[in-house]
Amino acid sequence: MKKVAIIGGGAAGLMAALTAVKSGADVTLYEHNKSVGKKILASGNGRCNIINTTAFVTDYFGADPSFAAFALESMPFKVFEKFALSLGLLLDVKEDGRCYPLSNEAKSVVMAFEEALTQTPVKIITHKHVKAITTENEHFCVHTDDGFETYYKVLIATGSQAAPQLGATADGYSFAQHFGHTVATPYPSLVQLHLESEFHEKMAGVKVMAEVTLYLNGKPEEKVLGDTLFTRYGISGLSILDLSQRASEALTNYQAVSVGVNLLPSFNRQTLASQLEKLFQAVPTHDLEHALSGMLSTKIVPQLLKSAKLDTKTKVQTLNTKQIKKLAHQLQDWRFEVTETHGFKHAEVSGGGVSTAEVNEKSMESKLLKGLYFAGEVLDIVGKRGGYNFNFAWASGMIAGKGLSH
Numbered sequence: 001m002k003k004v005a006i007i008g009g010g011a012a013g014l015m016a017a018l019t020a021v022k023s024g025a026d027v028t029l030y031e032h033n034k035s036v037g038k039k040i041l042a043s044g045n046g047r048c049n050i051i052n053t054t055a056f057v058t059d060y061f062g063a064d065p066s067f068a069a070f071a072l073e074s075m076p077f078k079v080f081e082k083f084a085l086s087l088g089l090l091l092d093v094k095e096d097g098r099c100y101p102l103s104n105e106a107k108s109v110v111m112a113f114e115e116a117l118t119q120t121p122v123k124i125i126t127h128k129h130v131k132a133i134t135t136e137n138e139h140f141c142v143h144t145d146d147g148f149e150t151y152y153k154v155l156i157a158t159g160s161q162a163a164p165q166l167g168a169t170a171d172g173y174s175f176a177q178h179f180g181h182t183v184a185t186p187y188p189s190l191v192q193l194h195l196e197s198e199f200h201e202k203m204a205g206v207k208v209m210a211e212v213t214l215y216l217n218g219k220p221e222e223k224v225l226g227d228t229l230f231t232r233y234g235i236s237g238l239s240i241l242d243l244s245q246r247a248s249e250a251l252t253n254y255q256a257v258s259v260g261v262n263l264l265p266s267f268n269r270q271t272l273a274s275q276l277e278k279l280f281q282a283v284p285t286h287d288l289e290h291a292l293s294g295m296l297s298t299k300i301v302p303q304l305l306k307s308a309k310l311d312t313k314t315k316v317q318t319l320n321t322k323q324i325k326k327l328a329h330q331l332q333d334w335r336f337e338v339t340e341t342h343g344f345k346h347a348e349v350s351g352g353g354v355s356t357a358e359v360n361e362k363s364m365e366s367k368l369l370k371g372l373y374f375a376g377e378v379l380d381i382v383g384k385r386g387g388y389n390f391n392f393a394w395a396s397g398m399i400a401g402k403g404l405s406h
């Protein structure tokens with residue numbers, strides 16, 4: 001039996017280890033955390049959105065998202081469901097295709113993998129940082145503080161640098177670059193955004209169901225309806241996480257990025273001004289601040305009025321049509337300039353990574369060096385929120401695991 005090494009005990013590495021050992025490989029898995037699957041434990045707010053039943057290439061980003069097609073087709077949901085059952089893991093499928101362990105606990109997922117691996121001869125070496133990977137006489141040397149071990153094949157499944165507090169590193173990129181691979185500049189994704197404005201900080205803590213439009217160089221790109229939270233540094237919430245992939249990538253490319261917040265998405269844009277007029281006719285002697293406080297958070301109202309250059313104390317009966325139209329516009333397209341993301345520490349995933357043009361999507365083997373494999377987030381493939389990132393990690397890990405054992 002030929003010895004193979006897997007670097008990284010995350011979703012991709014664990015899946016690859018089980019697959020490779022079942023196909024007869026002598027597997028050693030290196031993980032520098034004290035235990036495997038730390039990101040799995042933290043995922044989905046501790047519930048682990050383990051997969052999405054309907055993952056397509058269009059749910060992914062990267063220089064060439066079609067790279068993910070083979071992996072996704074090789075491991076459709078039914079295959080993963082059977083695999084999960086073989087670990088004793090039952091799944092709870094939600095209406096929108098998101099899928100969680102039936103226990104609703106991410107811990108069940110890690111425990112299931114650990115138990116399955118314990119029943120195999122896979123050597124799991126935890127608390128061991130891999131410093132470098134080199135080659136010698138057609139073998140790979142995996143270097144740690146204890147020296148090095150040689151292997152016939154190596155899988156780099158070190159993930160991305162998102163969430164370094166969970167053990168994430170950029171090591172996989174350096175290992176890949178050492179062997180001549182190209183790495184697309186990594187950027188944080190599924191992450192909160194920083195705003196340049198005098199208003200957001202004063203509204204920190206206010207959550208609204210808003211429709212947020214992402215503007216790149218002033219052009220609308222994408223619109224998402226969802227919980228939106230103003231924070232000390234900028235803006236957060238599910239709507240923002242969903243837009244963050246494109247926003248972050250655009251910031252990396254020095255584009256002008258802004259978001260337009262529609263605070264009243266259920267109101268028709270054309271008729272909002274006349275609806276405001278009706279409201280103001282009902283309470284003509286109210287000042288603007290009081291008149292709007294029945295429909296918006298009291299933390300938002302003064303900031304919104306200031307941004308629209310309207311005085312909070314203005315009696316609504318004195319407003320002219322132009323001012324009401326301006327207010328209606330501000331309520332539905334309040335623009336904020338995005339300066340940066342909240343960074344890798346707060347990101348769920350990272351865009352960029354090892355160029356997929358240099359990896360064979362049917363085996364996950366490097367096209368530059370035989371015996372070198374990649375799987376999971378270390379590659380230049382990143383998914384939307386909703387289980388898609390685990391989806392690619394499991395699927396690519398399974399393919400790489402098969403490749404390791406050949």
Ligand SMILES: Cc1cc2nc3c(=O)[nH]c(=O)nc-3n(C[C@H](O)[C@H](O)[C@H](O)COP(=O)(O)OP(=O)(O)OC[C@H]3O[C@@H](n4cnc5c(N)ncnc54)[C@H](O)[C@@H]3O)c2cc1C
Binds near residue numbers: 007039042167388
């Ligand atoms: C807070 C949070 C919540 C998330 N929730 C979800 C979710 O619900 N659904 C979803 O689909 N995705 C989610 N994700 C994303 C998902 O966790 C990742 O896409 C997925 O874990 C990637 O798997 P991977 O195996 O490629 O990398 P990882 O899971 O990151 O595994 C890589 C492993 O390599 C180890 N490692 C790195 N460098 C070295 C080294 N030099 N030596 C030894 N070991 C090393 C790391 O410690 C890590 O354990 C979430 C991410 C975060 C941070």
